[in-house]
Amino acid sequence: MEITKSNDPYLIQRIAITDNLDNAYLLEVDGICPLCGKYMLLGKGKRMNKKYQIAHIYPNSPTPNEVKQLEGLERLGSNCEDFENKIALCKDCHGYYDDHKTKEEYLDLLKIKKNLTSVSKAKIAASHQDLEQEIILVINALSHIDEESLQKMKLEYQALKISNKIEDTYIILKVKVENYVCIFFNFIKEIFQDLDQAGHIDFGLVASEIKTTFLKCEKEMSSKSEIFRSLVKWLESKAVGSSNEACEAVISYFVQSCEVFHEIAK
Known part of the structure; x- marks a missing residue:
């Protein structure tokens, strides 16, 4: 698969995801794949196995076809490695999205992420509001x-x-x-x-x-x-x-x- 070499400042070198960030992405979607609804943690014995990956919404290394498909569309975050441009997906949905990305699928996932971000901001704002325990x-x-x-x-x-x-x-x-x-x-x-x-x-x-x-x-x-x-x-x-x-x-x-x-x- 040919990868586009670009001077696009939004595209920066891939940044490794820390455990804390990984947990934040999983918490953001409540442990459920936002595309298919599957649980993304599977219990096996005393361990929980990951059934998800962190996906780029706008690709880190877009192909020429992806650049054409997504030209002029909204992007989240200041660069492709920002928290806003990534989301937890089950492995199947991540693989399909990466290999078959269309304009419509990109916009759908963008909308899902924006809604999740709004909900998260509201939770943070509300969490600082006390209520009489009575x-x-x-x-x-x-x-x-x-x-x-x-x-x-x-x-x-x-x-x-x-x-x-x-x-x-x-x-x-x-x-x-x-x-x-x-x-x-x-x-x-x-x-x-x-x-x-x-x-x-x-x-x-x-x-x-x-x-x-x-x-x-x-x-x-x-x-x-x-x-x-x-x-x-x-x-x-x-x-x-x-x-x-x-x-x-x-x-x-x-x-x-x-x-x-x-x-x-x-």
Whole structure:
């Protein structure tokens, strides 16, 4: 295979990947190949075997055909060895991508990397945002509520504010949040009021911290589904041992009470 000799400043000598960087690439994709969905670590006995490689999105040594295919397209990072231009792929997908790269496949992988970068930046921004630990009391209460009590507090109306804040293009997210709000809103509201009145939490501060974290996530990503997932993961990280569903219910509460998402412009 002929390799292009180029004066392109983006193309620099290959740099070895350290163990720390290797782990960072694997963590970025949550251990799953972003192209085919395969797990990229395989347990064998007491060892975990790597089933992945770190791929260049824009090739380090492009062939003449690749140079032609990718001419004028966006590149990530200041050079081809930057973290932004590499991604963890399973060995099969890496091999296929290297040997059959097209403009469309390049742009697809570029988009995947940009989305991963946005999610990563949002996680980092949110991780520095503290949350009153007493919110664990709210999440724990959600885990122990009985159906009879829940039915008594269920909303008898549709979650109208949700319709004004989540577009139909996010229909799965919209239905999920509306269901959580209709079922759990009054229950969560009562718990917050009881804790606030007893002096166990400052609800205003909790609401402010939720909104600040939302704004940090919104700055890094545009997808409301991704923002919602990032907020749920952040809440899980702050309330260790909490269930994913309880955290989804709490974030849905704050969607309804206006700390998360803006009203859709008419």
